[in-house]
Amino acid sequence: MTASHAHPGRQGFVRRVLFSTDHKVIGIQYWVLALVAVVFGVLMSLLIRMQLGFPTHTWPLLAKIFPRGMNGGVMAPEFYLSLVTMHGTMMVFFVLTTAPLGGFGNFILPLQLGARDMAFPRLNMLSFWVTALAFVTLVLAFFVEGGAPLGGWTAYPPLSALGAIVGPGQGLGMDLWITSIALFCAGSLLGALNFLATTLGMRCTGLSLGRLPLTVWAWFTTALIALLAFPVLLAGGILLLLDRHAGTSFFVPGGLVVAGRAIDHHGGSPLLWQHLFWYFGHPEVYIAILPGMGATSQILSVFARKPVFGYRAMVGAIFAIGMLGFFVWGHHMFVSGMSPYSAIAFSVLTLTIGVPSALKTVNWLGTLWGGTLRLTTAMLFALGFVSLFVSGGLTGIVLGQTSLDLYLHDTVFVVAHFHLIMGMAALFGIFAATYYWFPKMFGRLLNERLGRVHFVLTLIGAYAIFVPMHVQGLMGHPRRYYDASSYTYLADALPLHQIITWAAVLTAGAQLLFVANLIWGGRRGPRPGANPWQATTLEWTTASPPPPENFDSQPVVHHPAYEYGVPGAPRDYVMQNDPPEVRP
Amino acid sequence: MTPVLDAPLDRVQAGGPPPGPPPAGGGGGDSDPGHGRGTQHVAVLGMWIALIPILTLFLAFVSAYIVRHGLGTEWAPGSMPPIVYANTVILGLSSLLLERSRAVERAGGYARPWIAATFVMGVTFVIGQVFAWLDLKAHGMTFSATPYASFFFVMTIAHALHVAGGLAGLGFASLAPAQGWRGQSLALILRVNAIYWHFLGGLWLLLFTLLQFWR
Numbered sequence: 084m085t086a087s088h089a090h091p092g093r094q095g096f097v098r099r100v101l102f103s104t105d106h107k108v109i110g111i112q113y114w115v116l117a118l119v120a121v122v123f124g125v126l127m128s129l130l131i132r133m134q135l136g137f138p139t140h141t142w143p144l145l146a147k148i149f150p151r152g153m154n155g156g157v158m159a160p161e162f163y164l165s166l167v168t169m170h171g172t173m174m175v176f177f178v179l180t181t182a183p184l185g186g187f188g189n190f191i192l193p194l195q196l197g198a199r200d201m202a203f204p205r206l207n208m209l210s211f212w213v214t215a216l217a218f219v220t221l222v223l224a225f226f227v228e229g230g231a232p233l234g235g236w237t238a239y240p241p242l243s244a245l246g247a248i249v250g251p252g253q254g255l256g257m258d259l260w261i262t263s264i265a266l267f268c269a270g271s272l273l274g275a276l277n278f279l280a281t282t283l284g285m286r287c288t289g290l291s292l293g294r295l296p297l298t299v300w301a302w303f304t305t306a307l308i309a310l311l312a313f314p315v316l317l318a319g320g321i322l323l324l325l326d327r328h329a330g331t332s333f334f335v336p337g338g339l340v341v342a343g344r345a346i347d348h349h350g351g352s353p354l355l356w357q358h359l360f361w362y363f364g365h366p367e368v369y370i371a372i373l374p375g376m377g378a379t380s381q382i383l384s385v386f387a388r389k390p391v392f393g394y395r396a397m398v399g400a401i402f403a404i405g406m407l408g409f410f411v412w413g414h415h416m417f418v419s420g421m422s423p424y425s426a427i428a429f430s431v432l433t434l435t436i437g438v439p440s441a442l443k444t445v446n447w448l449g450t451l452w453g454g455t456l457r458l459t460t461a462m463l464f465a466l467g468f469v470s471l472f473v474s475g476g477l478t479g480i481v482l483g484q485t486s487l488d489l490y491l492h493d494t495v496f497v498v499a500h501f502h503l504i505m506g507m508a509a510l511f512g513i514f515a516a517t518y519y520w521f522p523k524m525f526g527r528l529l530n531e532r533l534g535r536v537h538f539v540l541t542l543i544g545a546y547a548i549f550v551p552m553h554v555q556g557l558m559g560h561p562r563r564y565y566d567a568s569s570y571t572y573l574a575d576a577l578p579l580h581q582i583i584t585w586a587a588v589l590t591a592g593a594q595l596l597f598v599a600n601l602i603w604g605g606r607r608g609p610r611p612g613a614n615p616w617q618a619t620t621l622e623w624t625t626a627s628p629p630p631p632e633n634f635d636s637q638p639v640v641h642h643p644a645y646e647y648g649v650p651g652a653p654r655d656y657v658m659q660n661d662p663p664e665v666r667p
Numbered sequence: 668m669t670p671v672l673d674a675p676l677d678r679v680q681a682g683g684p685p686p687g688p689p690p691a692g693g694g695g696g697d698s699d700p701g702h703g704r705g706t707q708h709v710a711v712l713g714m715w716i717a718l719i720p721i722l723t724l725f726l727a728f729v730s731a732y733i734v735r736h737g738l739g740t741e742w743a744p745g746s747m748p749p750i751v752y753a754n755t756v757i758l759g760l761s762s763l764l765l766e767r768s769r770a771v772e773r774a775g776g777y778a779r780p781w782i783a784a785t786f787v788m789g790v791t792f793v794i795g796q797v798f799a800w801l802d803l804k805a806h807g808m809t810f811s812a813t814p815y816a817s818f819f820f821v822m823t824i825a826h827a828l829h830v831a832g833g834l835a836g837l838g839f840a841s842l843a844p845a846q847g848w849r850g851q852s853l854a855l856i857l858r859v860n861a862i863y864w865h866f867l868g869g870l871w872l873l874l875f876t877l878l879q880f881w882r
Contacts, residue, residue, distance in 0.1 A: 284709035318727035330811035350741040
C-alpha cells in the first residue's frame with residue numbers, strides 16, 4: 084500500500100468530506116445527491132398529479148410559491164410542460180442512474196472485490212463533482228428568463244433546436260438543460276471507466292470471475308452500457324447546441340415557419356436526433372434497472388439462505404439484457420414512418436429481451452423455492468422489485484409489437500409502462516439496497532417495523548398509481564395533455580385521474596416514513612456488527628462502517644459468492660474468505 | 668490492491684520494480700485471479716477502456732454523417748484543403764517518433780528529445796488543422812454553410828481537442844525524466860501515452876477517409 088492515498092480521518096473537512104477520494108465517501112455523496120434529486124422529482128410529480136386530477140381547481144397557496152407558473156392559482160400549460168420535462172430529466176439521470184451505480188456501486192464494489200479503493204480515486208472524485216455541477220446546472224434552468232424547458236426529457240427537435248421563439252423555456256432554459264446533460268454524460272463516463280478498470284484489475288487474490296457476486300456483474304455490465312451509450316447522447320447534445328447557436332442544420336428541416344417567421348435552417352433531420360437519443364435512451368433503461376437486478380439477486384439469496392439459482396445463467400442474462408438493449412432503439416420510433424421491415428426487426432429484437440428477463444425471473448423464483456425465508460425489509464423490497472419487474476415487463480411485450488404500439492404510442496399507457504419498470508422497479512431496487520447496505524454504510528440498522536410499513540404502503544401505492552394509468556392509456560388518453568377535462572372523449576378518464584392523484588399523494592407521504600427511518604437509523608439505530616445479515620460476500624467481512632483502508636488485512640477468497648445452506652459446515656453459510664477447509 | 672492514480676507512479680520506485688505489490692498468487696485453484704497484475708496493468712487497462720467512449724463519440728458523429736449524407740438534400744460537399752494531407756503525414760510521423768521514444772527509453776537511453784519531438788509534431792498538426800479551417804472559411808465553407816462543412820468542422824475540431832488532450836499527456840511525459848521519473852515508471856507513462864496517441868492517429872485516418880472519400 085502506498086502512503087500517499089488520501090483517506091478520511093487524516094485531513095480536514097474539505098479533503099475528508101467535500102473532495103475526498105475515498106470511494107465510500109464518494110458513494111455516500113452520490114447517494115445523498117440522488118436523495119436531494121428525488122425530493123425535487125417527487126414534488127414536481129405531485130404538482131403534475133394535482134393538475135391532472137383537479138385541472139379546474141384553484142390553488143392560492145401555490146400561486147404564492149410559483150407566481151409565474153401558477154398565476155392566480157391556476158397552472159399555466161407551459162409550467163406544466165416544464166414540470167414534466169424536469170421531473171423526467173431529474174428522475175432518469177439524477178436518481179435512477181445516480182443512486183444505483185454512483186451511490187451503491189461506488190460504496191460497495193471495491194469492498195466486494197476486496198480492493199482498497201477504486202482504480203482511479205481522483206477520477207472518481209472528479210466524476211462526482213461533474214455530476215453535482217450537472218445537477219446544479221439543471222436546477223438553474225428554473226430560475227432563468229423563460230424558465231425550464233418544455234420539450235420533455237427526450238428534447239425532440241425542432242422544438243428543442245429553435246430557441247425561445249418556440250416558447251418560454253426553450254431559450255436559456257433549454258441551453259442549461261443540454262449543458263447539464265452533457266456534463267452528466269462526462270461525469271458518468273469517468274465513473275464507468277473506473278468501474279470497469281476496478282472490476283477487471285483490482286480483484287483480490289482468489290476472486291475469479293466465477294466467484295464475483297451478481298451485484299458486481301450488474302455494475303460491470305451497467306458501466307459497459309454507460310460507456311457505449313452516453314457518448315452518443317453527448318454527440319447528439321453537441322450537434323443540438325450547434326443547431327441552436329452556430330446556425331447549423333443537423334436536426335432542423337427547411338421550410339419551417341414559427342410565429343410568422345421563416346426559420347433560417349435547411350435540410351436537417353429531426354429523426355436523426357431520435358436515432359441518436361434512443362440509441363442512448365433505451366440502454367439507459369438498463370443502466371437504471373440492472374443494478375437493481377444485481378441487488379435483488381444478492382438479497383434474495385441472503386434472505387432465502389440459498390445459493391442463487393443458476394448463477395452462470397444469471398450472469399449471461401445480465402449481459403444479454405445489457406447488450407440486446409443496444410439493438411432495440413427503433414421500437415421508440417415505430418410511428419416515425421420507418422420501414423415496416425425495420426419495424427419488424429426492432430420488434431423481434433425487443434421481444435427477444437423477454438427471454439433473458441424471463442430467465443432471471445424464473446431463477447429468482449428458483450432461489451426462493453424451498454428456502455428459509457427471512458422477510459426483512461430489504462427482502463420485501465427485493466420481492467417487490469421482482470413483482471414490479473414482471474408487471475412492467477409484461478406491458479413492454481405489448482408495446483414492443485408494432486401493431487399494438489401504433490395505437491398506444493404517445494398515450495399514458497407508455498407512461499404507466501416505463502414508470503412501473505424503470506421508475507418503480509428501479510426505485511424498489513434502490514430501497515432494497517438501502518435497507519440492506521445501510522448498516523454497512525453508516526454502521527447502524529434501520530428500523531425494521533417502520534421499513535415494513537414503508538414497503539406495504541409503497542407497493543400498494545405503486546400499483547394504485549400505475550394500473551389505472553394503463554387503463555387510461557387503453558382509452559386513448561394522450562400523454563403530456565395537461566387538462567383532460569377539455570376533451571369529451573376523455574371524460575371517463577377524469578375519475579381515474581383523481582384516484583391516481585390521491586394514490587400519488589399517499590405514496591409520496593409514505594416516503595416520509597423512509598426519511599424518518601434514515602434520520603432515526605442514522606442517529607439511534609442499533610449498531611449491527613460486521614455481518615448482521617449473515618451474508619457471505621466480502622463487504623461483510625470488515626467493520627460497519629469499514630475503516631479507511633477497507634480491510635485490516637488483504638482478503639483472500641476461497642469460495643463462491645453464495646454459499647448458503649452448506650451441508651456439514653459449522654454455520655449455514657460460508658463466507659468468501661473463509662479458509663478452504665470450512666467447506667466440508 | 669493499490670489505487671492507481673494515488674500510487675506515485677512511481678518516483679519512489681524509479682528504476683526499481685513495478686509499482687504495486689506483486690501478486691500473492693491465486694488461492695484454492697483460482698484460474699482467473701484479477702488481483703496482482705499490478706498498478707501498471709490497471710493504468711494500461713484504464714487507458715484502453717477510456718478509448719471506448721471516445722471511439723463511440725466519434726462513431727456517433729460518423730453515423731450521423733452517413734445518415735445525413737444519405738438524405739442527399741443540400742449536402743454540397745467541398746474539397747479538402749491541401750494542408751490536411753500534410754497534417755495527416757505529420758500525425759503519422761509523430762506516432763513513429765513516439766515509438767522511437769519508447770525504444771530509446773527501453774534501451775536505457777535519454778528519451779526526452781524524442782518525446783519533445785513528438786510533442787512538437789502534435790502541436791504542428793493542430794496548427795495545421797487551424798490553417799485548414801481558415802482555408803475553408805476563406806472559400807466560403809463556414810461552419811453552417813453546408814451540411815458537409817458542418818460535419819467537417821465538428822469532427823475535425825472534436826479530434827483536434829482530443830489531440831490537445833494527448834499533447835498534455837506528452838508534455839507531462841517530456842517533463843517526467845527531468846523530474847526523476849525513470850525506468851518502468853517512465854515506460855508506463857510512455858506506454859499509456861502511446862496507446863492514446865496511436866489511437867488518435869487511427870481515428871484521424873478514419874475521419875480523413877470518410878471526409879475525403881464519402882463525400
